[in-house]
Amino acid sequence: MKYEDFNDNETLELFKQTGGNLFFTTVDAIINWGRSNSVWPLTFATACCGIEMMAAGASRHDFARFGIEVYRASPRQADVIVVAGTIVNKMAPVLKRLYDQMPEPKYVIAMGACAISGGPFYYNSYHVVKGVEKVIPVDVYIPGCPPRPEALLYGVMQLQRKIQTETIRNPRKQPDTFADTDNK
Amino acid sequence: MENIITNNSIQQEEYIVNMGPQHPSTHGVLRLKISLKGETVENIEPHCGYIHRGIEKMCERLTYQQIIHLTDRLDYLSAHTNNEAVCLLVENALQIEVPERVKYIRTILDELTRLASHQLWWCAFGMDLGALTTYFYGLRDREKILDIFEETTGARLLQSFNVPGGLMNDIHPNFIGRVKEFITYFRKKLPEYDELLTGNVILKERTTDIGLLTLEEAINYGVTGPSGRASGFACDVRKHHPYSAYDKVEFKEILYTKGDSFHRYKARVEEMWESMKILEQLIDNIPEGDYAVKMKPIIKLPEGEYYQRVEAARGEFGVYVLSTGEKYPYRVKFRSPNFSNLSAINKLGAGHKIADLVAIGGSLDLVIPDIDR
Numbered sequence: 001m002k003y004e005d006f007n008d009n010e011t012l013e014l015f016k017q018t019g020g021n022l023f024f025t026t027v028d029a030i031i032n033w034g035r036s037n038s039v040w041p042l043t044f045a046t047a048c049c050g051i052e053m054m055a056a057g058a059s060r061h062d063f064a065r066f067g068i069e070v071y072r073a074s075p076r077q078a079d080v081i082v083v084a085g086t087i088v089n090k091m092a093p094v095l096k097r098l099y100d101q102m103p104e105p106k107y108v109i110a111m112g113a114c115a116i117s118g119g120p121f122y123y124n125s126y127h128v129v130k131g132v133e134k135v136i137p138v139d140v141y142i143p144g145c146p147p148r149p150e151a152l153l154y155g156v157m158q159l160q161r162k163i164q165t166e167t168i169r170n171p172r173k174q175p176d177t178f179a180d181t182d183n184k
Numbered sequence: 185m186e187n188i189i190t191n192n193s194i195q196q197e198e199y200i201v202n203m204g205p206q207h208p209s210t211h212g213v214l215r216l217k218i219s220l221k222g223e224t225v226e227n228i229e230p231h232c233g234y235i236h237r238g239i240e241k242m243c244e245r246l247t248y249q250q251i252i253h254l255t256d257r258l259d260y261l262s263a264h265t266n267n268e269a270v271c272l273l274v275e276n277a278l279q280i281e282v283p284e285r286v287k288y289i290r291t292i293l294d295e296l297t298r299l300a301s302h303q304l305w306w307c308a309f310g311m312d313l314g315a316l317t318t319y320f321y322g323l324r325d326r327e328k329i330l331d332i333f334e335e336t337t338g339a340r341l342l343q344s345f346n347v348p349g350g351l352m353n354d355i356h357p358n359f360i361g362r363v364k365e366f367i368t369y370f371r372k373k374l375p376e377y378d379e380l381l382t383g384n385v386i387l388k389e390r391t392t393d394i395g396l397l398t399l400e401e402a403i404n405y406g407v408t409g410p411s412g413r414a415s416g417f418a419c420d421v422r423k424h425h426p427y428s429a430y431d432k433v434e435f436k437e438i439l440y441t442k443g444d445s446f447h448r449y450k451a452r453v454e455e456m457w458e459s460m461k462i463l464e465q466l467i468d469n470i471p472e473g474d475y476a477v478k479m480k481p482i483i484k485l486p487e488g489e490y491y492q493r494v495e496a497a498r499g500e501f502g503v504y505v506l507s508t509g510e511k512y513p514y515r516v517k518f519r520s521p522n523f524s525n526l527s528a529i530n531k532l533g534a535g536h537k538i539a540d541l542v543a544i545g546g547s548l549d550l551v552i553p554d555i556d557r
Contacts, residue, residue: 043208046235047553048260050212051304051341055330058307058323073208086553091213091234094205120253124245127238146341 028167035079035105036163037067039156042078044098047085049112049146056149063149068156075101080159081136082152086114086121087129099136105172107163109155110138113145120145198226201538205234209312209542212552216529216541223537228530236556243516248274248348248483251516255503256342258520259554261301262496264293267346269503272427273492274348277485277507284429285473286350291429292363292466293333293345294494295459299370300329301497302452302459305549309449310381312546313390318381325373332362348483350476363467367460374456382453391445395532395544398443405531406524409499410451411548415443421495433465445547452549482511498522498549522554 045053056063057071072078075098087095099106110132113119118130132138139162142155166172204215213234219227239254246254248270255266268290275282303326310318330340336356337343345352381387397407402415412419420437422430438454440447485507493502499521506515525548532544 044206046213048257048341051260054304054308054319055323055327058327059320060324060327071208075206086235086237088234088236090236091205094213094234098206120257121237121242124242125238126241127236148340 024167024169028169031168032164032166035166036160038079039068039107039159039163040070040072040077040079041068042075042081042098042102043071043073044081045084046087046091047114049084049115052146052149053082053084053111053152056152061149061153063153063156066153066156066160075099076103078102079105080107080109082109082111083115083132083136083138084111084146086119087132087135088127089129092129092135095132096135105163105166107139107159108132108136109140109142109152109159111142111152111155112147113143116141116143197221203541209545210552211308211545211550214526214550214552214555218533218538218541220538223539225533225536225538225541228533228541230526230529232526232556234556235553237553239557240516240518243513245512247511248485248513251513252346252348253342253344255518256344257553258518258557259496259498259501259522259551260341261304261551262297262498262501263342264290264297264345265494265496266501267344268294268428269492269494269501271346271348272494273490273503273505274483274485276492277488277490277505278348278483280349280477280479282350282477283473283475284471286475287429288466288470289351289355289475290346291433292463292470293337293343294428295462295466296329296332296363298497299456299459300326300333302456303329305452305497306377306381309546309549310387312542313387315381315384315387318377321373321376321380325370328366328369332359332366335359335362347476347479349479350474352476354475355470360467360470363463367463367467370456370460374453374460377453382450387449388446390540390543391449391547394445394536394540395448395547396442396444397528397532399441401528401531402443405528407499407528408524409495409497409521409549410438410455411448411525412499413438414440414447414451416441419500421493421500425493427494429466430462433462435462445543448547448549484509484511485513493519496521498551498554499525518557520554520557522548522550522552526550526555 110116115132118128121128140155140159142151144151199220201218201220203218204210205213215231217229218225243251252267252270255270256263258266303322307319307322334340336359337345397415399416402412402417408419416439423437435458438451487509490505493500501521502519504517505513508514533541
């Protein structure tokens with residue numbers, strides 16, 4: 001799919017490969033159902049967005065309802081890394097390493113303005129990675145400074161829809177190499 | 185095998201372990217380089233800079249109104265207090281007297297911020313020591329405060345509600361009622377905190393006599409806030425150098441003398457009661473008046489050095505500004521409470537087991553972006 005054809009989030013289902021063998025489509029449906037409903041995040045937060053992520057996991061917002069429940073302390077047990085907060089040049093190699101340690105399939109949510117573009121630290125700064133996509137590939141962007149917990153919930157649901165478009169016939173490929181940081 | 189364990193150098197050898205930068209109980213991206221002998225901590229060396237955002241340097245190219253938005257992001261759990269420090273600095277430098285109404289509202293919002301911060305610390309501290317329930321209890325009550333913030337200031341976490349000369353807007357008509365409602369609600373809920381965690385045997389075993397800090401050491405290292413007051417260091421800026429409306433309220437400075445992790449815990453829980461007392465004294469007496477004085481769109485501080493300190497949730501937060509008379513400050517320096525509190529961690533942790541380090545770190549209530557700035 002071309003970038004220009006992607007109009008809004010509602011066209012996400014167009015990613016889905018239609019047709020095919022009954023066996024494969026059934027297996028796809030089962031695997032995607034399982035994967036999308038138990039997304040385990042990594043306990044990873046650098047700054048303010050981490051507090052909103054905590055709030056999203058707590059009593060009122062409770063994103064356990066959507067299956068994104070068990071915070072894992074080790075990247076080896078996590079499915080999704082929510083990059084909550086600023087990534088600075090010193091942290092970028094660490095983030096890359098965390099991402100590399102996660103097992104496939106792995107997903108990335110860039111939460112907040114800092115993770116998307118450097119946010120309030122974009123101008124006149126010598127220290128901030130201007131967008132976390134320069135280090136690791138990002139699946140879902142959640143704007144805000146910091147985003148509300150509801151926004152994170154919506155982002156997680158978008159990720160689940162994205163997972164459901166996957167197929168084992170055409171497995172998701174991760175780019176092999178990424179430059180550590182552009183503005184080293 | 186016995187020979188190896190008793191005679192060999194396994195027990196004597198120093199072993200280096202890195203805690204962090206990605207570790208759930210460092211509350212951020214702090215890296216502690218720990219030298220171990222067996223399981224006992226010999227030396228702790230904190231490595232900072234994993235979230236160094238150069239805020240001080242950026243402030244040199246921002247106007248005073250813009251600086252406020254970056255102070256939010258220093259210690260994001262006492263955002264309102266940090267804003268206030270910059271605003272007070274500008275107001276004192278220009279000798280502007282803000283209306284009484286502003287002072288009262290600022291103080292109320294300060295105390296609400298402190299309550300929200302201590303609630304979050306309480307649930308994170310419980311979670312560090314393995315009590316997951318505290319997480320849900322603490323954040324349940326915190327959401328009520330965030331609702332009040334959201335209604336009046338428009339933001340949940342980083343409000344930037346203070347501007348030099350007053351407030352960005354007047355308070356919401358529901359504000360007073362909501363705060364009163366919250367106080368009655370939280371007065372009932374706070375004893376639950378004590379029932380759940382304070383009297384808990386596991387908590388007591390893991391925190392009593394762990395991480396002792398004497399009064400002299402607290403003063404030498406500049407450990408302020410509840411952590412310093414647990415060692416008997418009377419350092420409450422609200423009490424000793426009152427600003428805003430703190431000279432109009434009666435409250436007790438929580439002081440303990442023992443200075444272990446448990447008393448740092450106690451100091452914070454007791455502070456929540458005191459914060460509610462302050463809120464009760466102020467909420468009915470908000471005077472009528474303007475919410476801000478008219479300021480020039482471009483603020484230029486007269487040439488000179490300025491320093492303003494406030495009591496943030498974790499200790500004394502100070503702003504130092506060197507002005508050359510321009511619209512930008514020549515140099516800005518933040519005295520962040522967490523940086524000084526972290527400096528004592530070697531004193532606190534050395535000699536204890538490595539598992540106690542989690543309790544010690546939790547009881548200091550570190551916010552890492554505030555350390556690295």
